[in-house]
Amino acid sequence: MNHSNSHINAFREQILNAAKTKVPLSIEGGATKSWYGNPNNHAKLETRAYSGILEYQPEELVITACAGTPLKEIEVALAEKNQVLAFEPPHFSENATFGGAIAAGLAGPGRITVGNFRDFVLGARILDGKGQDLSFGGKVMKNVAGYDVSRLLPGSLGTLALLLEASVKVLPKPAATATLRCQISQEKALKVLNEWAGQPLPLSASCWIGSSKGGDGELTFRLAGAAAAVKAAIPLMSSLVMATEVDSEVAEHFWNDLREQNLSAFANLDADKTLYRLALPAACGPLHITGADDEIILEWHGQQRWIRASGDEATFKSIKALANSHDGHATRFRQGANVDPSYQRFTLLSEQAHSQALEAVQERLRSSFDPAGVFATKRLP
C-alpha cells in the first residue's frame, strides 16, 4: 500500500508541477508504441514502476492491474486459468504494458467478433490533470452508475488523464479453434466473410493478403468455439471456398505475426512510405488506391485494411477522402524514416460530416479533466 502510495504521490507531484509550468507530460509505459500517434518532445511521465496485478478472480471474469504491469504478465496469469484478453491487444515488443495497451486502444484479429478494447474495460482509477485520484466504473459487468468515464480511456493516447489502474473483462479461452486457408479474390473473400458472419457459425477472425490490383489472394480464417461447433463448421465452410486446414502451430504463429505486424507485408517499410490503416464499414468493397504498393492486408472481414503508399500529404489526403467517402477513416499508422514526423497522423473530427460539433465537445471534455493542459500533447488530436 505504502509502496503504491509513493508511486502515486510521485505521479501527482509531477502532474501538479506540469500544471504549474503549463508544460505537458507525455505518458509512457514500455515505449513499445511510441511511434504511434503524433510525436512530441515533452517530458515523460513513466508508469512502468507502478506495476502488478491487484486482483484476479477467474470466476468473476475480471482482472485488475496497475498501468505499468507488463501485458505479458497479465496474459500469462490469465493463461494459467485458461482465460484470455479476447480482443488480442498487440504488444509490438516484450515491454508492452497494460496501461500502454489501453491508451493505444488497439485490438488484434479477434476484435471483429468479440469487440474492441473499450468493450472490455469495466473500471479505471486515474489521476486527472488536477492530480485528483478518481475511480470510475467498477469490477462488475453491468454498471450504469454515473457516466462511463473509464471507457473513454482506450485509444485516448494519454491525452485525457493518467491511468493508474484498470479492471478489464476477460473470457475463457475458446474450447476449440481451427484455422483454414484458401486462394480467393478480394471481392469474393469480402462477400463470403460477411455472409458467414451473419450465420450461426463459429467464425472468429479473418485475414486476406493479396494484390490491390485484383486476382486471387490468400484468405486465412479462424474458427473458435465449442469443439462440436468448430468440428461441424470445418467441412461446411471449407467446401464453399476450397479451403484446407492449417496446422495449429503454424496457425498460431500466423495470427500472432498478423497481430504483431511481423508479416512480410508489414515489414521493411520504405523510408519515404507510410503504412496506412483504414477503418471501414462492412459494406465497403475492394478499394483502388493509386500509387499504393501492390500487397495489401485486410483484417476484420475487410473492416481494417493496411496499405503501404507514399508518405506525402497529398497521398494521405486522397486516402482520407476515399475512406471518408465510404463512411470510414484513415490513419498514418507507421511512417518511414524520411517521412516528415510532424504530419498529422489521424483523421480530424472536423474532416468528417456531422462530427464538427463534437470537436468543441471533446475540447471541453478534455479541459474538464485537465484544465491546465498537463496531458495536452496532441498525440491524439
Next chain:
Amino acid sequence: MIPMNMVTPPPELAAISALQSKLVAALHPILPEHALLWEPEDTIPYECDGLAAYRRMPLAVALPETEEQVAQILKICYAMQIPVVPRGSGTGLSGGAMPLSQGLVLSLAKLKKIISIDSFTRTAVVQPGVRNLAISEAVAHLGLYYAPDPSSQIACSIGGNVNENSGGVHCLKYGLTLHNVLRVRGILMNGEIVEFGGLAPDAPGLDLLAIMMGSEGMLAVVTEVTVKLVAKPKLARVIMASFDDIEKGGNAVAAIIAAGIIPAGLEMMDKATTRAVEEFVHAGYDLEAEAILLCESDGTPEEVAEEIERMTKVLEQAGATGIQISKDEAERLKFWSGRKNAFPAAGRLAADYYCMDGTIPRRHIASLLKRIQGMEKKYGLGCLNVFHAGDGNMHPLILFNGADQDEWHRAEEFGTEILEACVELGGTITGEHGVGIEKINSMCVQFGEGERESFWGVKSAFDPEKLLNPDKAIPTLSRCAEYGRMRISGGQLPHPELERF
C-alpha cells in the same frame, strides 16, 4: 404499481403559467396541433415514467415527428433557457424521465420508423422510438436479431435503451446496448446535429459513443441509432437446477464460469420467488429448493449438446439436488416462464413492490442474500430475490403496501440499505435501470466528491448550460452534503424536498 404518494408542489403557479404560455407560443409554429400538449388532462400521462412513485407535471409535452422538429424544439428551449427532459417509451424504472415543473418533456415516441435493414452488413438503422423487440421481429426472416433483451423489450424503445445502456437476460454472452450499437445520431442542447461512433470499427477522436451509452438523456437527444444484428442461434436449451442451500447455488454460478463456459443466460431465483411464481405459472418448479438456477445454452445443435453436458456436470459437482433439461422449445419457455413472471407474481403477493437493481461480484451473491434476509426482519417487509446471476445483477423485489405510508418509507429505507451493501461488497447501485431520480442519493455513497465533480464536467462538455435532463443521475454537492447529514442522524426521509401524503 406504486401509488402516487409524492407530488412536487409547483414553486409559483402564476410564474409557471406565464412560462408555459411563452413556451407553447414559441413551439406552436413548428409543431402540428396534436404534437404539442399542455392542458393538464393531456400532460398527466407524462407526469411519471415506470417509477410511478415520483411524479411531477411538466410545462408542456412535445411529440415531434421529424428530426428537424427535434432540432428546432431544442433550439427554441435553448434560446429560452427552458430545461428539456427527453422521454422514450416511459418504461424506465428509475425516474429518468420524470418531468421538471419548469421544463418541457420531449417525447421521441413518434420517431418510430425502421429506416433500413442490411442483412449483408448485419445492421439496422432505426429511429429512437422503435421498440426493442420490433427490431428483432423486423429482421427475424433474415435469421438475425438484436441481442440485448431487457425484460421490458415489448414496450421499451431503442432510444431509451441507449440512454440506459440496457442489458437483459442474454447480456452475459451477447453484451449490453454498448456492445451492440455502432452509431448514434443525436442533437445537442443547442440544436447541433452530431454523430457518435460510426459504421467502421472505430471513429476518430475520443470514444464519445461510449460515454453517450447510459447517459440518461443528459448529453444529447438521440434521433437515430444504428444497431448491430447477430445471427439467431439455431437452438436453445435450458437447464433448471435446484439447490438446497443458497450458498451452493451461488457457488454453482461461479463454478460454471470458472469451467470456461459463458452461458447464454444464467439466472437465479430464491425460494420465496419460486413459490410465488409457481402459484402463478405452474411451471413445475421445485418448491423445496432454496435456490433455482436457470442455465441456458444456445448455438448449433452440436454446440448446445456439448455445452449442456459440460454445464450439467458442473452443476452436479456443485451439489444440485435436482436437474431438469428442457426437451423442446415449449418446455424451455415453460422453465423460463417463472423467471419472466416474477414481477407480476410479486404483484399478487402484495399491493406494491419496489424493484432494486444492484450489481455485486458473483462471489458475494450468497452473502448479500443472507444480509437481505436480515433486512426483511429489520424492516418487517418481505423480499423476493431474482437476479441475473451470471453477471451479479440482482433485482430484489421489496413487497409493501403503498396505501400505508410507513410501509413505503420502510421499503425505501430497505432498498437504500441493499444498495449500500452492494457498494460495500465492491459492486454498484445500478446494473441496468439507471440512477435517474430514484438513486441520486445513493450516488453520494458510491462516488466521492471528485468523481461527482467530474461527472458534472462531462455533462457540461455536452451541455454547458445544463438544460438537458439536469436534475437526474448526478447529485449536486449540496444534495450529497444534505444526504450525508440525514444518514448520520438516521431515519429521515430521502428527498426531503418532495412532499409526501
